[in-house]
Structures are given as C-alpha cells and as structure tokens.
Amino acid sequence: MFMTLPQPNGAFEWTQAPWGAVLRCGPLAALAEHFFTTKDLMLRGDLQEWNAVAGYVGVDPSDFLSVRQIHGAGVAAASSDRPRPWSPPEADAIVSNDPSAAISVRVADCVPILLADDTGRHVAAIHAGWRGTAKRAVIAGIEALQALYGIRPERLTAAVGPCIGPCCYEVGGDVLDGFRVAGHHPEILAAWFSPAEAGKQRLDLWRATRDQLEGAGLLPPNIHISELCTKTHADVLHSYRADGKAAGRMVGVIRPSSTAPRPHPSRGSTADRLPR
Numbered sequence: 710m711f712m713t714l715p716q717p718n719g720a721f722e723w724t725q726a727p728w729g730a731v732l733r734c735g736p737l738a739a740l741a742e743h744f745f746t747t748k749d750l751m752l753r754g755d756l757q758e759w760n761a762v763a764g765y766v767g768v769d770p771s772d773f774l775s776v777r778q779i780h781g782a783g784v785a786a787a788s789s790d791r792p793r794p795w796s797p798p799e800a801d802a803i804v805s806n807d808p809s810a811a812i813s814v815r816v817a818d819c820v821p822i823l824l825a826d827d828t829g830r831h832v833a834a835i836h837a838g839w840r841g842t843a844k845r846a847v848i849a850g851i852e853a854l855q856a857l858y859g860i861r862p863e864r865l866t867a868a869v870g871p872c873i874g875p876c877c878y879e880v881g882g883d884v885l886d887g888f889r890v891a892g893h894h895p896e897i898l899a900a901w902f903s904p905a906e907a908g909k910q911r912l913d914l915w916r917a918t919r920d921q922l923e924g925a926g927l928l929p930p931n932i933h934i935s936e937l938c939t940k941t942h943a944d945v946l947h948s949y950r951a952d953g954k955a956a957g958r959m960v961g962v963i964r965p966s967s968t969a970p971r972p973h974p975s976r977g978s979t980a981d982r983l984p985r
Contacts (some may be wrong), residue, residue, distance in 0.1 A: 715942045718813035720933040721868075728758075730945075734933050736801060740829035742766060742811075743937030743963035745821060745870035745935075747945050751957035763811065766964050772810040773962075776800040780840040783855040787812055802835040806858055808967035813960050817947040818873040818939050820914050821961030822847055822922075824854070827864045828839035829966030839884050842917050843891045845951050851925040862926025867933065869963050873944045875913035878950075879905045884912065 714723050714730055721734050729749025737743055744766075750758050764772035774787050774795050783800035789807040803812040812834045819838035825831070836847040851867050854860040881902055885902055893901075897920065905911040915934050922932050939959075943951035949961050 713855060714945060715937055716873075717935045717937050718933065721935045729762055729838070732870060732935060732937075734823075734935070736931070737823060737825055737866050737868040737963075740827065740866060740884060741824075741825040741832050741963055741966045743823050743832075743868065743961070745823075745961050746959045748957065748959075749962070751947075752960055762813075762960060766811040766962055768809065768811045768964065771907070774803060774805075774810050774812050775815070776803055778814065778836050780838055782846040782849040783846040784849050786853065786857055788857065791869060801837065801841050801846050801928040802833060802853070804831070804833045804853045804857060805965055806831050808965045809963055811964040813962045815958040815960050816870070816872060816939075817949045817952075817956045817958050818878075818919050820872040821848070822918065823868040823870070823961050823963045824850065824866045825863050825963065825965075826854070826858075826860045827866070827961055829968075831858045831860050832963045832965045834961055834963055837914075837918065839880065839912060839914070840887070842892070842914060842921070843888045844892075845921060845947065847918060848922045848925045851922075851927070863928050865927050866931045867922050867927055869915070869918055869932070871935055871937040871939050871942070871959065872914055873940050873950060874936070875911060875915060877938055877940040878912045878914065879909045880912050885910050904968060942960060 723730050730747050731744035733744050761772045765769040776785050777797050777799045778801050779799050784802040785798045785800040787805040792978040805812050814834045814836035824833040833850045835850040901913050902910045902919045939946040939948040940950045947957045949956045
C-alpha cells in the first residue's frame with residue numbers, strides 16, 4: 710500500500726522504486742536519470758539502503774558518490790578522469806561528467822538542487838540550507854560546471870526537490886544578519902525574508918533558490934521547484950524541524966547520461982507512476 714502522497718508542482722511526478730515512492734522532475738528526466746527519495750527510506754547510515762539506491766540508479770555502491778556536507782559552498786568534482794575509490798571530501802555540491810557514477814546530496818529540510826546540461830552528460834547535485842544559500846552554494850556549483858566542463862548556465866535545467874517551505878521556516882534575526890554579512894542586497898533580502906511572530910523572520914528558500922539560479926544565468930522556464938514543504942508533509946518527507954534528532958535523510962540523486970536526451974517520461978509508459 711502506498712503512502713498518501715502530496716501534490717508537487719506540475720513539472721514533477723511520483724514514481725515507484727523497489728522500496729517505495731520517489732519524486733522525479735519531467736524536464737530533467739528527459740536529460741538525466743535522477744530522483745528524490747522520501748520517508749520510505751531512512752538513510753541514517755544504513756548500508757543496505759544505500760546499496761539499494763545505488764542499484765536502482767544503476768551503479769555499483771562504490772560509484773554512488775556523496776560528500777561530507779558542512780553547510781558551505783565548496784564543490785567537489787567527480788569527473789571521469791578522477792581516480793577511484795572516492796573518498797568523500799568536505800563540500801556541499803558535486804559536479805560530474807562520469808556516466809559510470811551517480812552523485813548525491815542528503816537533506817532533511819535543506820534544499821536539494823539537481824542540475825543537468827542540455828546533453829545530460831554534465832550534472833550537479835547541490836545541498837543548500839540557509840547557510841549554504843547565504844554563501845551562494847548554488848552559484849558555486851553552476852560556476853564549477855562552467856569552469857570544468859565549459860557548460861553555459863543557459864544550457865542547464867534545474868530541479869529543486871522537497872525542502873522546508875516559506876509557510877514553516879521561521880528563523881531568528883541572526884539568520885537575517887548572516888545574509889547581510891554575506892553581502893546580499895537589501896532589496897533581495899526584503900523578498901526572501903518577512904516578519905513573523907515573536908520577533909522572528911520567515912525565510913523563503915524556494916524564492917531564494919530560484920533567484921540565485923536565475924542570477925547565475927539559468928533561463929526561468931528551465932527552473933522547476935517541487936513546492937513540497939518537508940515540515941508540512943512530515944508524514945511523507947524527512948524534516949528536522951518536525952522530527953528533531955530522530956529525523957532520517959532524503960537523498961537527491963543524479964547520474965550523467967551516456968546517450969542522447971530521451972523523451973519526456975509523460976510521453977512514454979505510465980506503468981511506474983504512483984497515484985497522488
């Protein structure tokens with residue numbers, strides 16, 4: 710029996726993995742294999758679960774690559790000419806052109822961003838909480854794709870998976886101060902932050918992520934945000950705000966393509982789609 714799944718933005722659809730539901734973005738799926746997991750997996754260091762995800766995306770567990778996320782803007786390169794085995798570096802983004810490997814980031818309220826160029830052969834996975842957003846992790850990942858592989862931002866498609874939404878993300882004044890110290894323009898901050906109760910601020914990471922993607926050069930029609938709030942849908946999605954230290958982690962996974970872009974999934978079989 711399936712969980713009752715929340716309705717994502719129309720560019721996204723729920724599909725079935727061996728362990729349960731995963732979320733895919735149609736326009737990105739036409740370029741590169743990818744997905745975002747749910748509470749059907751806990752991903753708290755369980756090797757069996759990790760191996761299952763690797764197998765589903767079609768790579769050996771040793772080629773299912775992650776980083777030690779530190780809420781910064783560092784970028785790791787998992788290029789085809791880099792040696793294995795992979796020793797996870799401290800970073801919050803990975804870029805790759807190696808179709809034999811899949812790259813991933815873990816989240817439980819933070820923003821998972823997956824990117825692919827128009828050939829599907831160059832991809833990125835980015836983790837950005839408020840600290841990573843303040844430090845412009847998304848922009849760092851896009852700049853790495855251009856510097857390493859010559860990919861212009863206007864060639865990229867972005868899928869932003871489930872994360873805490875503006876409805877539920879109340880933060881202290883220190884968070885707003887952190888963005889100010891990082892040099893974000895007051896007009897931008899006025900769009901991302903709004904007053905909340907008890908002197909707190911409400912932070913819109915959906916808007917901030919879209920603005921940073923556009924600011925880095927992505928075309929607006931190529932930016933797709935699932936608009937699923939992890940705290941609102943904590944029965945389906947992992948949320949640190951809802952579950953605290955008991956929270957598991959969702960994973961955003963993407964694998965570079967070794968073939969030409971394929972048709973949008975909605976034009977093909979519907980056998981593996983899940984009811985909403």
